[in-house]
Amino acid sequence: MKKTRKLHASHINMSHGSGGKAMRDLIEDLFVSCFDNPQLNALEDQARFDLQSLQQYGERLAFTTDSYVVDPLFFPGGNIGTLAVNGTINDLAVSGAKPLYLSCGMIIEEGMPVSELREIVQSMKAAADLAGVQIVTGDTKVVPHGKGDKLFINTTGIGVIPQGIEISASRSKVGDKVIVNGYIGDHGAAILNARGDLALDVSLETDCQPLHELMSVMLAACPDLHAVRDASRGGVATVLNEFAESANVSIRLDESCIPVRNTVRGVCEILGLDALHFANEGKLVATVPADSAEALLHAMQSHPAGREAAIIGEVVEGPAGRVVIKTGFGGERILDMLVGEQLPRIC
Incomplete structure (x- = not known):
């Protein structure tokens, strides 16, 4: 039997956050009817779980939270809703965890079209x-x-x-290889272009995708993954600097091995930016034992989320916390983490 729609307003108004009937109608019509599961449908102030149902997957919980403030809300390949779900799934996945449950907190501005909010909620589902x-x-x-x-x-x-499973930035070791699962910088470039400031006639799409299945493939090929993180804000450069600092090692990259689309490279050249600092929403960076790197790379390339995976560098002896990159001209430069604000409201 088809449910009767309770939310008749075309735009969000202040009564939808008042705690009364208008708010109840919003919650039931948009969120409960769409997400639709026993824990949520009970409409308690908390979700409740049987601990045994969690323990079947392992012995430790992974718990993460993130807030999303992207502008524009809709962009090629996704929207703020898909970003919020996949981004949080990926924060769990890179620890080796099996993602199970999410919460969703929304701060909605008065006047937002209900049709846009409904589309975002459906995308999250x-x-x-x-x-x-x-x-x-x-x-x-x-x-x-x-x-x-x-x-x-x-x-x-x-x-x-x-x-x-023990994955931590501090476990990166001299001799490790550095791997990414594909083209970097897609999300940052897509958001920048979607704002219309550049008026570029190019096809740019976010790389937003969940990475937990790719992580399962990686762990099957190499159970001893040392460090893994998703390279969102601050990009690959920031992640590798965090690895180097946490493990007191140096990291050397080879620019010629780093996968960057020509369109993204072009945006960077126009603006004088570095794709290694661009945000990603479907890319991870890992340091792995050298003797497992080739087998791991082949396993990653067998999965859709890792088809363009590449070994881009190695962990080396040198000044602790330093990341350097061998350039296409044969020289080297220090690759620092992102300093200041490069792109506002990117994720």
């Missing part, structure tokens, strides 16, 4: 279903017009780490 996770609890706030820039989303995720 589709992304969650694709990854096999459930959105089980949440919160809604409405702020006055001009105080929220349409929509901010916070998602918190819970996953379980199987026994025997």
